[in-house]
Amino acid sequence: xxxxxxxxxxxxxxxxxxxxxxxxxxxxxxxxxxxxxxxxxxxxxxxxxxxxxxxxxxxxxxxxxxxxxxxxxxxxxxxxxxxxxxxxxxxxxxxxxxxxxxxxxxxxxxxxxxxxxxxxxxxxxxxxxxxxxxxxxxxxxxxxxxxxxxxxxxxxxxxxxxxxxxxxxxxxxxxxxxxxxxxxxxxxxxxxxxxxxxxxxxxxxxxxxxxxxxxxxxxxxxxxxxxxxxxxxxxxxxxxxxxxxxxxxxxxxxxxxxxxxxxxxxxxxxxxxxxxxxxxxxxxxxxxxxxxxxxxxxxxxxxxxxxxxxxxxxxxxxxxxxxxxxxxxxxxxxxxxxx
Numbered sequence: 620x621x622x623x624x625x626x627x628x629x630x631x632x633x634x635x636x637x638x639x640x641x642x643x644x645x646x647x648x649x650x651x652x653x654x655x656x657x658x659x660x661x662x663x664x665x666x667x668x669x670x671x672x673x674x675x676x677x678x679x680x681x682x683x684x685x686x687x688x689x690x691x692x693x694x695x696x697x698x699x700x701x702x703x704x705x706x707x708x709x710x711x712x713x714x715x716x717x718x719x720x721x722x723x724x725x726x727x728x729x730x731x732x733x734x735x736x737x738x739x740x741x742x743x744x745x746x747x748x749x750x751x752x753x754x755x756x757x758x759x760x761x762x763x764x765x766x767x768x769x770x771x772x773x774x775x776x777x778x779x780x781x782x783x784x785x786x787x788x789x790x791x792x793x794x795x796x797x798x799x800x801x802x803x804x805x806x807x808x809x810x811x812x813x814x815x816x817x818x819x820x821x822x823x824x825x826x827x828x829x830x831x832x833x834x835x836x837x838x839x840x841x842x843x844x845x846x847x848x849x850x851x852x853x854x855x856x857x858x859x860x861x862x863x864x865x866x867x868x869x870x871x872x873x874x875x876x877x878x879x880x881x882x883x884x885x886x887x888x889x890x891x892x893x894x895x896x897x898x899x900x901x902x903x904x905x906x907x908x909x910x911x912x913x914x915x916x917x918x919x920x921x922x923x924x925x926x927x928x929x930x931x932x933x934x935x936x937x938x939x940x941x942x943x944x945x946x947x948x949x950x951x952x953x954x955x956x957x958x
Contacts, residue, residue: 700727724876867896
């Protein structure tokens with residue numbers, strides 16, 4: 620982000636601040652993870668309320684490695700920003716009217732996490748099982764052939780079936796048809812097992828990326844210990860299941876605006892992540908609930924994953940008038956998603 624782009628962030632938009640939530644009887648389970656850093660701490664007034672802090676706003680779009688769907692595409696940046704700004708006001712974060720007034724740059728990211736390719740994984744597991752059965756069958760065929768021929772071993776203690784199965788049988792020009800078949804079956808089995816292991820490695824990398832986006836890393840690390848194998852419960856597996864099922868997310872990141880504009884340094888002060896499970900939900904029906912749940916931890920440290928129930932609601936938006944917008948977010952080094 621250059622200085623010219625940053626200047627326009629303080630003049631982002633004049634957004635109507637009236638949004639209404641209807642249908643409060645419908646709820647959705649949200650998961651929030653919030654963290655502060657770099658010495659950030661909110662100052663309080665004499666009455667115990669937080670002192671106002673002024674911010675500029677920017678569109679971060681989707682985080683790299685995540686995806687979108689039709690329910691995400693139906694929601695514009697202006698709509699996400701309006702809901703966020705309303706809730707930020709309740710926490711005494713105020714939208715800056717000038718560049719000089721802004722102390723924070725708030726970056727909004729939203730989208731959906733990717734899920735493992737279960738069809739491919741299941742197909743590779745089924746193939747590995749089939750190849751294992753074929754491998755065993757060819758070993759049985761060789762043993763049956765040897766039993767019928769009653770041929771003597773080449774040396775004392777030789778087990779031609781075991782040797783052939785382990786790749787130490789006779790060279791191909793001296794091998795029987797059954798021995799050659801074992802070699803082929805062994806290679807096919809090894810290839811299918813390697814494919815399954817590759818799927819597992821891809822799945823692990825995807826899980827790690829998703830956990831970082833959703834804020835699950837700390838709790839996964841904390842629950843991944845001996846308790847998993849010593850009757851300590853299924854906490855780790857439960858968290859992995861949530862990460863793997865696909866989740867809608869919103870991330871609000873607060874950077875030091877002055878440090879960014881004057882020195883070009885990205886100093887992250889606080890970050891709040893919120894998500895809901897993808898199956899059974901849609902982004903457009905849950906984005907308001909996610910942001911309401913997240914707003915309780917704006918500028919604070921949740922210390923852990925915090926689960927809650929929020930009304931889904933329906934967002935009623937007024938006319939939105941734009942004064943201008945920076946062409947790229949810059950704060951994360953990733954291009955903004957156009958909305």
